[in-house]
Amino acid sequence: MPRNILLAQFMHETNTFCARTTGVEAFRGFYCHEDGAVIPALADTQNEIGGMVEVAREHAWSLITPVATFATPGGPVTQAAWESFGERILAAASTADSLDGVLLSLHGAMVLEDGQDGDFRLVRELRERLGPQVPIVVSLDLHANLDPDMANHAQAILSYKSFPHVDMRATGRKAAQLLADRLDGSQRPLATAVVKLPMITLPEGGRTDRTPMTSLLALAQRHEAAHPEIVDVSLNAGFSFSDVPEIGPSVTVVHHGAPALAQRIAEEIGKAMWQARDAEQEAVLSPETAACVALAYAPERQGPLVLADLSDNPGDGAYADSTALLAALDHAYGRAKAPPETLFGALHDPQAVEAAWQAGEGQTLEMAIGGKADPHFGGGPFIATVRVKRLGDGKYRVESPMWEGVEQSCGRCALLEIGAIELLVTSLATQALDLGIFRSLGADPAAKRVVALKSTQHFRAAYGPIAGAIHLVDGGGLTSPDLSRLTYRRVPRPIHPLDAEATST
Structure with missing residues (x-):
């Protein structure tokens, strides 16, 4: 019997300082594909869904595709949009005869009208409905404001390695391959270690065509190459225009049963990110x-x-x-x-x-x-x-x-x-x-x-x-980039660069 995999995309980067809310029409206006239209629309594109579908076909999975949608960044996501897309994904998980795994393409910086972290809510509620046995793998944007607790609900969390994001399809493919490895016989443990930094964002939003991000990514790649049990190291720059407790850069390390090693690598890279916090930026x-x-x-x-x-x-x-x-x-x-x-x-x-x-x-x-x-x-x-x-x-x-x-x-x-x-x-x-x-x-x-x-x-x-x-x-x-024009009320304090006394420990 083919594996039944829930594949969905619900992406938004929320600027909480923007007064214009993001409703259903914003998602449908940019792109929104539902049910049987998802694969024909995105399978042959450089979208995460394209990479995920490619692996699904290689493994003859049966895909359940409730929705794939993205809205241009803006203000908080409305309740109506959550019900149209978030609840649609949850309903698909609840009504499926059986599920062997879940692939989610999320942004990581979605904020709902009530202030909740939309990405975390979706993953948490999926876990509550599916129980502990169904593996969940999540791909994120490099600018995710990641709640570390997501790693308690999803086995693998990984992000783009480029900004501009030219590796969307590759990220989707890697996410799907991690799920395939988990399902196809080996049953090796799959988990994610997370380290969070007390910063608003990395210099220049983590652009990957110059330092310090180039050197940080090189460090991550060396760790992946040196340790077979480390299967992904991702660096999230964070999204600075979101006044939320989850704000800031983070490191995720996906591993096969090596929690101590993964934590050590995450902390080492986190320390390097902190040391680069005041790197020179382009004029x-x-x-x-x-x-x-x-x-x-x-x-x-x-x-x-x-x-x-x-x-x-x-x-x-x-x-x-x-x-x-x-x-x-x-x-x-x-x-x-x-x-x-x-x-x-x-x-x-x-x-x-x-x-x-x-x-x-x-x-x-x-x-x-x-x-x-x-x-x-x-x-x-x-x-x-x-x-x-x-x-x-x-x-x-x-x-x-x-x-x-x-x-x-x-x-x-x-x-x-x-x-x-x-x-x-x-x-x-x-x-x-x-x-x-x-x-x-x-x-x-x-x-x-x-x-x-x-x-x-x-x-x-x-x-x-x-x-x-x-x-x-x-x-x-x-x-x-002059953040002094904004008033942050919900971010954890002290935090760099708002507070001189902020430290990495």
């Missing part, structure tokens, strides 16, 4: 300085200048409607004889999208763009006369190494012309982590002199190969 420009850099950028350079406003990144739960960088570029370009052709986006403004659709392609109108969610974060509305260049439904298939093959949507959208700037406005807040979000409207980022994005790091997977230069910008949005 971040003001919008005005970024505009000057854009004007001076030599057109003969290979590839566009990419300006990434990390402070208004919807991938971190920002509103994606900050106007500070847009206003600075427009002001600087107005004084230039030959302003650079610039592509800007995606800026979240459903009202602007609606106005553009009512006007129609080719029409010119004055509108107030952005700055509507909270003008304190990145400026108020930007008033401009625009030409509606192109309208679209916002659907595109990702070509970037991150989520390659996955169909996503930024909702109904419009490409607007403001002088030398082409501005993408969307009805769903969406990080421009792929070129397709622009190309679906006929705009080619590679052909522009300047590309301005609302992103922190994920953009590098798609835009890094075409960029002539990259600069980070702080436009004063909700996810500015």
Whole structure:
């Protein structure tokens, strides 16, 4: 008889400082596949589900797939969304004739409206329904705020090793293979050791293209290679924009019956993470300085200048409607004889999208763009006369190494012309982590002199190969790296960098 495996995905990174809650429509708007639609939609993509399905087919498992869904980061997940997706997964576990194992693709930083850790709640309630014998394996995002107690309910917990997250499928495959090894005869013990750090996050959110994360990952890989009983070592950078008791970096070490060794490795890597807590970070420009850099950028350079406003990144739960960088570029370009052709986006403004659709392609109108969610974060509305260049439904298939093959949507959208700037406005807040979000409207980022994005790091997977230069910008949005603008009330204290007296022990 084939093994019966419950496979599900319910992912959200919750910014508790964001006033916009994340409901059912946010999940269905980005991507949401249910029951028999899950495998056809995701099996051949660079999504965790793709890697899990690959192993399932190798082992001829019978898969129960209630839902696979992801919403753009934002405010707390509503009760209705939990009932639609979390309870759907729990119901599938309860009604299955028998289950041999569970594979879950979670984020690790989901917060519900009532303040609960949504990921931990799901795993805990699954364990309560299934009893102690059914193995549960969980894959997480590198930015998980992991509750260490999850390891008491799931046999294996492992995370991405890259940021941008280009190893989603590989992580899903490894998670499924751990479950297969547990089920197929050996019955070796499978457990996870966890060490948590009293920090908000790792430097630069744990980006894996530079130190200190590169050296920390190398240390983890050496331990995996040296000890056959250690089957995975994962480093979670934590998610800094979530005011929760579970906040902060962690180390997970999955092992076969070697708890003392796994704990020692987790503590050694945790110590190294703590020592790297104040590592130098990449310079971040003001919008005005970024505009000057854009004007001076030599057109003969290979590839566009990419300006990434990390402070208004919807991938971190920002509103994606900050106007500070847009206003600075427009002001600087107005004084230039030959302003650079610039592509800007995606800026979240459903009202602007609606106005553009009512006007129609080719029409010119004055509108107030952005700055509507909270003008304190990145400026108020930007008033401009625009030409509606192109309208679209916002659907595109990702070509970037991150989520390659996955169909996503930024909702109904419009490409607007403001002088030398082409501005993408969307009805769903969406990080421009792929070129397709622009190309679906006929705009080619590679052909522009300047590309301005609302992103922190994920953009590098798609835009890094075409960029002539990259600069980070702080436009004063909700996810500015200046954490002094936020008030934390629920995090454990003392904690670095909020408290000078914080220690690792």
